[in-house]
Amino acid sequence: MIVFEDVAKRYAGGYTALAGVDFAIRHGELVVLSGHSGAGKSTLLKLIPVIERPSAGRVLINGQDVSHLPKAAIPYLRRNLGLVLQESRLLFDRNVFDNVMLPLVITGHPPRDAARRVAAALDRVGLNGRGKEMPAGLSGGEQQRVAIARAIVNRPSILIADEPTAHLDPAYAADIAELFLSFNEAGVTVLVSTHDVSLFAASQPRRLVLEKGELTGDSRPAGSTADKGGEMRVFA
Numbered sequence: 021m022i023v024f025e026d027v028a029k030r031y032a033g034g035y036t037a038l039a040g041v042d043f044a045i046r047h048g049e050l051v052v053l054s055g056h057s058g059a060g061k062s063t064l065l066k067l068i069p070v071i072e073r074p075s076a077g078r079v080l081i082n083g084q085d086v087s088h089l090p091k092a093a094i095p096y097l098r099r100n101l102g103l104v105l106q107e108s109r110l111l112f113d114r115n116v117f118d119n120v121m122l123p124l125v126i127t128g129h130p131p132r133d134a135a136r137r138v139a140a141a142l143d144r145v146g147l148n149g150r151g152k153e154m155p156a157g158l159s160g161g162e163q164q165r166v167a168i169a170r171a172i173v174n175r176p177s178i179l180i181a182d183e184p185t186a187h188l189d190p191a192y193a194a195d196i197a198e199l200f201l202s203f204n205e206a207g208v209t210v211l212v213s214t215h216d217v218s219l220f221a222a223s224q225p226r227r228l229v230l231e232k233g234e235l236t237g238d239s240r241p242a243g244s245t246a247d248k249g250g251e252m253r254v255f256a
């Protein structure tokens with residue numbers, strides 16, 4: 021569950037990136053966030069893992085108000101979130117396997133189980149057996165798959181992605197969109213920002229639209245499939 025209550029974000033210097041944003045996303049929903057460049061999409065997404073904090077209002081994740089979450093508690097929050105954000109770049113001096121392993125190293129996961137999870141995550145994104153390769157040798161679409169594998173390796177119940185198909189050829193973009201849809205079908209709550217809403221249209225996602233920092237659209241598909249559970253069941 022992701023709840024925004026009257027959220028505003030003013031950056032240092034006074035720029036208001038978000039104002040009066042209210043919405044609630046239920047477990048298992050697929051939500052596409054759209055809006056023009058500068059509308060506040062990235063800012064909104066960054067408030068969920070507490071990369072940024074709201075200037076006013078509250079952000080609740082699974083019932084917990086994270087607006088004033090102490091720094092020390094942030095890693096625990098993020099453990100339950102899969103993040104594919106603009107700043108989640110791959111480490112180009114480490115191979116694919118080590119990139120995907122990183123979140124498990126940070127959380128001190130037992131090594132043998134961690135290796136099994138990395139292999140399962142790579143398999144899930146179609147990169148089975150590619151762990152020893154270096155990111156620079158992969159296509160843009162494959163690099164994005166590595167970033168997605170890294171985001172899901174902790175088996176999060178919520179997956180958040182900021183323009184995951186930007187800079188990709190249309191065929192790669194469609195594949196990546198398909199991957200997010202398959203996670204959602206497996207019960208994961210997915211919130212994804214995109215300029216290309218048509219990529220997800222076949223699944224009839226709920227659409228949130230931002231304009232100049234304000235939420236101007238919130239449309240749910242008929243017969244919404246929300247409340248499917250929220251536990252990730254995409255691994256063998």
Ligand SMILES: Nc1ncnc2c1ncn2[C@@H]1O[C@H](COP(=O)(O)OP(=O)(O)OP(=O)(O)O)[C@@H](O)[C@H]1O
Pocket residue numbers: 031032033035036037055056057058059060061062063064
């Ligand atoms: N760290 C920051 N400091 C000051 N202003 C910022 C900061 N980050 C974003 N902004 C401003 O806030 C506004 C919203 O930016 P944001 O990146 O959230 O929009 P966006 O909808 O994601 O845009 P895009 O589609 O171009 O990525 C922009 O005017 C941007 O310049």
